[in-house]
Amino acid sequence: MPPAGPAAPTEDPAVPSPRAVPEDAPPDWPALVAGVLEDPSRLRLVVQPIVDVARAVVAGYEVLSRFEQPAGVAQPLTPDLWFAAADRLGRGAELEALVVERALALRADLPDNCFLTVNVSPHLLGEPVLTDLLLGAGDLSPLVLELTEHTAVADLTPVVALCGRLADRGALVALDDAGSGYSGLQQLTTVRPHLVKLDRALVAGIHLDEAKLALAEMLGELAGRLDAWLLAEGVETWEEMDAFLRLGAPLAQGYLLARPSPRFEPLDAAVAARLRSAAARVSFVEDVASLVEPVRCEDPTTGEPLLLEAGEVGIRLDAEAHPAALLLPLRREGESGHRTARVSLRARPSDGVVELARRAVARPEATRFDPVVVVDDIGRAVGVVRAERVVARLVALLEGAGGR
Incomplete structure (x- = not known):
């Protein structure tokens, strides 16, 4: 779109230029x-x-x-x-x-x-x-x-x-x-x-x-x-x-x-x-807020790593307190420790669950089922939403709408 749209009908009429110009003159x-x-x-x-x-x-x-x-x-x-x-x-x-x-x-x-x-x-x-x-x-x-x-x-x-x-x-x-x-x-x-x-x-x-x-x-x-x-x-x-x-x-x-x-x-x-x-x-619209899981965050200002329990998810923050990376459990069952993964998707608490699911499955295969980081309006971390919670909610919504 151009740098501005057409003038709103409710706007005051433009103030005419004081210069004397002929009627219907082309713009100079x-x-x-x-x-x-x-x-x-x-x-x-x-x-x-x-x-x-x-x-x-x-x-x-x-x-x-x-x-x-x-x-x-x-x-x-x-x-x-x-x-x-x-x-x-x-x-x-x-x-x-x-x-x-x-x-x-x-x-x-x-x-x-x-x-x-x-x-x-x-x-x-x-x-x-x-x-x-x-x-x-x-x-x-x-x-x-x-x-x-x-x-x-x-x-x-x-x-x-x-x-x-x-x-x-x-x-x-x-x-x-x-x-x-x-x-x-x-x-x-x-x-x-x-x-x-x-x-x-x-x-x-x-x-x-x-x-x-x-x-x-x-x-x-x-x-x-x-x-x-x-x-x-x-x-x-x-x-x-x-x-x-x-x-x-x-x-x-x-x-x-x-x-x-x-x-x-x-x-x-x-x-x-x-x-x-x-x-x-509107059917199938429900807030992401109901799925958010609070998580602990690693503060870069302290210089100390975040020690997570088995299966726990964490968020590493940047200097502006915005999510910089996910701290995820290792992929293989029985392995202890965590791995660092990039934040592949952010959402807001007010987003619809169905829209979140669409965005999540559109990610590359390697990150498709990583937790989604939920942020507020200025980009600060609120928590995460795990893929399994999204799937469970979609099933509940489908059943509630009469689908089978």
Whole structure:
């Protein structure tokens, strides 16, 4: 998606420019782009909630840009036109850097346990004005860089390398418009994002289209294999929302749930109540929280190894208290001791059990039945879920639904 979507219908009308221009004049893009860069007050930021559908609460916000509509220009100049024009003029990185800089400042008012996504173009991410801004900003959490692409990038290797450096500073990466084409799938497997946003064209009317449902399910499984969250963007009807609840998608965004606002607003109480009711009606959706097994964690600051009992599972933490590795019993029966294994899958307590099962079995064979590490909204370990508990719960759900 472009660095911002179309202006929300509820937004105040743009303030006309005081310059005298003929009626219905074509946009003077060089002057318009230069004007915004020289006077950033001509650019406003709004935020749209991203909802944790299982808990019916806001999990994060997306930063969207709003520009003044120039006087005398009849054609609505939507944000995507502004960013495309700036890119053509060689000033795209400057305009995106302006948005990113202001988004970084918004974190001071961000509600607890929420992330903030901001759009960046991969072909511009390596430009010094953007790179220097991000690398010089210190701790980037809980920022999510949403990679949009309307210009082909022949080699994503530098982008992936830079995203790795930014991840070391706390930033996460989202990939926009998944499912929009082969190039999008290539980016998905190359970039390996933390968040995968479904293309709006795939979301619209999904409850009426079996092909769309199948593609969304496939992308959900692929996201699970990459240990990424799936986000349904552009949800506008309850029928679409019900479809994604049945698929087990953990996150959703759209006018149905909340419109863009100048402030960080919570989810409307009536919308939250209806979302909880809709989730309760959907078969085979139950929280992972009921399966979580608390485990002991090895603290890297002490320098002392964690001594585990036979059959016990542990978690090794990194310097930020995030799960770095699993401590698992040795594979052969009768052997004492433990082995270290990488964390192959993370989940949240609010995730659905069926969605967790899909993601778990999508892992490589060597790690397919390793415990899943459960983390809170800021990545701290809550516990683990063992594969046998997931299977037992799926059987119980199937029997409860009348299946045999």
